[in-house]
Amino acid sequence: MPFELHEVQSAPGFAEIIQDHIAAFNSPPNANTSLVCPILGSGPTAEEDALKSYTTRQWYRHRMDPNSHWLKIVDTDTGLGVAGACWIVVDAVVGEGYRPMIEPFGMPEGERREFTKGVLGELAEVRARKEMHVALQAIFIHPDYRRKGVASLLMGWVLAKADQLKLDCFVEGTEIGVPLYSKHGFVLVERRKIKPVKKEEDKSEEWHLMERTLVPTLNVMRRSSQG
Numbered sequence: 001m002p003f004e005l006h007e008v009q010s011a012p013g014f015a016e017i018i019q020d021h022i023a024a025f026n027s028p029p030n031a032n033t034s035l036v037c038p039i040l041g042s043g044p045t046a047e048e049d050a051l052k053s054y055t056t057r058q059w060y061r062h063r064m065d066p067n068s069h070w071l072k073i074v075d076t077d078t079g080l081g082v083a084g085a086c087w088i089v090v091d092a093v094v095g096e097g098y099r100p101m102i103e104p105f106g107m108p109e110g111e112r113r114e115f116t117k118g119v120l121g122e123l124a125e126v127r128a129r130k131e132m133h134v135a136l137q138a139i140f141i142h143p144d145y146r147r148k149g150v151a152s153l154l155m156g157w158v159l160a161k162a163d164q165l166k167l168d169c170f171v172e173g174t175e176i177g178v179p180l181y182s183k184h185g186f187v188l189v190e191r192r193k194i195k196p197v198k199k200e201e202d203k204s205e206e207w208h209l210m211e212r213t214l215v216p217t218l219n220v221m222r223r224s225s226q227g
């Protein structure tokens with residue numbers, strides 16, 4: 001199958017890619033998706049509303065961060081987008097270093113928001129880096145297009161850039177991504193659970209349930225500059 005890689009520049013192109021993103025992350029089901037794109041309520045538009053709200057948050061974060069690059073892969077036989085990835089390329093030193101945005105914009109007040117904010121805050125700590133670097137934010141391939149080298153195309157774009165700029169690359173991957181990153185020269189640095197901090201006596205039953213089902217385990221992996 002012939003594939004083409006594009007950098008996503010417009011809001012409509014972005015909405016399409018986010019739809020693919022969530023569909024890919026639901027196959028197989030993934031705790032991170034319920035965390036960052038929760039379906040609130042049970043009305044007929046609940047799923048659509050969740051996707052719209054997540055898209056708005058992601059587009060805002062992307063627009064506010066000049067280091068953020070969204071890529072998509074199109075199957076040129078059908079013209080359809082089949083995969084995407086977001087890379088952060090920090091190629092200039094900024095103040096105290098790079099810190100990703102963490103606010104769960106648009107999420108209603110409550111424990112769910114507090115929990116999500118806690119997870120994103122922990123993740124921001126992991127992703128905050130003083131030196132210039134490249135980091136993966138997300139990568140996803142439509143289930144029908146897996147094991148055809150599509151993720152490797154998305155990796156290749158950034159690894160070439162990283163080597164040209166002589167930058168180290170980082171990923172914080174779930175288990176499913178580890179073989180892909182290993183194949184591309186990443187080595188495991190640390191394996192950690194991203195669990196928000198809260199005093200034991202202040203935890204509600206809902207909080208305990210979220211701790212059991214929504215705490216991601218991440219594999220922090222690094223690929224040293226090969227430039």
Ligand SMILES: CC(C)(COP(=O)(O)OP(=O)(O)OC[C@H]1O[C@@H](n2cnc3c(N)ncnc32)[C@H](O)[C@@H]1OP(=O)(O)O)[C@@H](O)C(=O)NCCC(=O)NCCS
Nearest residue numbers: 139140141146147148149150151152173174177179180183
């Ligand atoms: C992980 C994912 C991005 C891989 O995409 P892909 O297009 O299938 O990957 P590629 O075809 O480019 O694979 C490149 C190499 O990665 C490794 N790999 C990829 N998927 C693998 C799997 N399911 N099991 C074992 N190795 C795998 C293999 O070494 C593969 O090379 P090979 O096919 O020559 O053996 C895809 O399965 C996906 O979108 N999953 C759901 C979303 C997700 O979990 N994203 C990653 C979160 S960290």
